[in-house]
Amino acid sequence: MKVLGIESSCDETAAALVTDEKEILSNVICSQIEEHKPFGGVVPETAARAHLEKIDFTVKKALEDAGSELSETSAIAGTCGPGLIGGVIVGSVFARTLAMVLNVPFVAVNHLEAHALSVRLTDDVQFPYLVLSISGGHCHLCIVRSAADFEILGKTSDDSVGESFDKTAKLLGFGYPGGPAVEKAAAFGDDRRFSLPRPMCRNGSLDFSFAGLKTAVRLAAEKCKTDRDKFDLCASFQKAVADVLSYKMREALKVCEKKNVALTAVAAVGGVAANKSVGIVLQNVCDRFGMRFFTPPLRLCTDNGAMAAWVGIEKLKIGLCDGLKFAPRPRWPLP
Ligand code: KG4
Numbered sequence: 001m002k003v004l005g006i007e008s009s010c011d012e013t014a015a016a017l018v019t020d021e022k023e024i025l026s027n028v029i030c031s032q033i034e035e036h037k038p039f040g041g042v043v044p045e046t047a048a049r050a051h052l053e054k055i056d057f058t059v060k061k062a063l064e065d066a067g068s069e070l071s072e073t074s075a076i077a078g079t080c081g082p083g084l085i086g087g088v089i090v091g092s093v094f095a096r097t098l099a100m101v102l103n104v105p106f107v108a109v110n111h112l113e114a115h116a117l118s119v120r121l122t123d124d125v126q127f128p129y130l131v132l133s134i135s136g137g138h139c140h141l142c143i144v145r146s147a148a149d150f151e152i153l154g155k156t157s158d159d160s161v162g163e164s165f166d167k168t169a170k171l172l173g174f175g176y177p178g179g180p181a182v183e184k185a186a187a188f189g190d191d192r193r194f195s196l197p198r199p200m201c202r203n204g205s206l207d208f209s210f211a212g213l214k215t216a217v218r219l220a221a222e223k224c225k226t227d228r229d230k231f232d233l234c235a236s237f238q239k240a241v242a243d244v245l246s247y248k249m250r251e252a253l254k255v256c257e258k259k260n261v262a263l264t265a266v267a268a269v270g271g272v273a274a275n276k277s278v279g280i281v282l283q284n285v286c287d288r289f290g291m292r293f294f295t296p297p298l299r300l301c302t303d304n305g306a307m308a309a310w311v312g313i314e315k316l317k318i319g320l321c322d323g324l325k326f327a328p329r330p331r332w333p334l335p
């Protein structure tokens with residue numbers, strides 16, 4: 001089975017061809033960084049227009065890189081939400097039209113499921129497993145029991161963790177996207193210089209909140225004069241995030257033990273999972289619990305079409321697909 005996956009929920013227009021043998025035949029990601037850079041963040045209207053301009057080329061390139069004809073595609077999987085409505089409409093209409101013309105099954109991909117299932121494409125991970133999903137648009141912890149069974153243990157009550165990285169970068173004039181820039185600056189800084197809060201790290205709470213940390217960073221940034229100050233703030237901020245995420249991971253593993261969930265592994269997915277310091281602290285927590293820990297490689301951590309194609313394969317294997325009238329869902333919580 002060869003499935004074409006299309007992703008357009010935020011600022012990457014992406015398409016990939018993946019087989020049910022976990023072969024990623026192609027993985028094309030057309031970034032919109034240049035379009036959004038002047039504004040220091042994603043502008044939804046600009047994103048929608050850019051998706052419309054790039055989607056045709058992106059899908060053609062994915063087929064070309066894979067050395068495959070469109071007619072050899074067994075199914076189409078397109079992200080239908082959650083995400084920015086303009087981009088989701090562009091990608092899902094394109095995907096549904098292709099499925100109609102080729103007369104092949106269509107799978108409506110939930111972007112959160114795609115991140116959560118992506119480790120089963122990149123590594124040998126069996127159900128049930130624990131996922132920490134940390135990206136620009138979402139932040140939650142869930143148990144994945146099957147390709148259609150996700151139990152949310154905790155989620156953010158305000159901002160996502162990726163958003164706090166982007167905001168920190170913007171405040172310090174590092175531009176967009178913020179995560180990689182903050183990570184780079186943090187490498188030169190002293191993580192004990194600024195005292196920043198670790199929100200909601202008490203009483204075993206599995207929910208997240210980053211609004212308070214963002215405000216604390218804003219107040220500290222006002223006092224930053226030199227590059228050294230900025231590096232120290234980035235290091236202190238990144239340490240605060242790593243502390244919060246490791247606390248949540250530890251508490252979630254305790255909850256799973258109490259619930260007698262026989263976890264086979266733990267995974268961190270989404271753009272922030274590409275951060276090395278975050279990866280190290282999460283690995284340490286898992287080591288203490290004797291758990292295998294996985295993070296997809298960089299190109300599969302951030303948004304991509306391969307994870308959408310993989311959702312298609314997982315759903316089709318258990319007999320699930322969607323009608324061509326499936327309406328895009330800008331808000332679409334995990335089932
Ligand atoms: O998963 P993703 O590509 O898109 C969403 O679904 O949101 O995640 C993008 C987010 C951005 O906020 C970006 O700043 C963050 O992931 N990010 C990072 C790193 N690379 C990307 N955050 C921290 N460290 C990184 N190395």
Ligand code: ZN
Nearest residue numbers: 115135302303
């Ligand atoms: Zn994402």
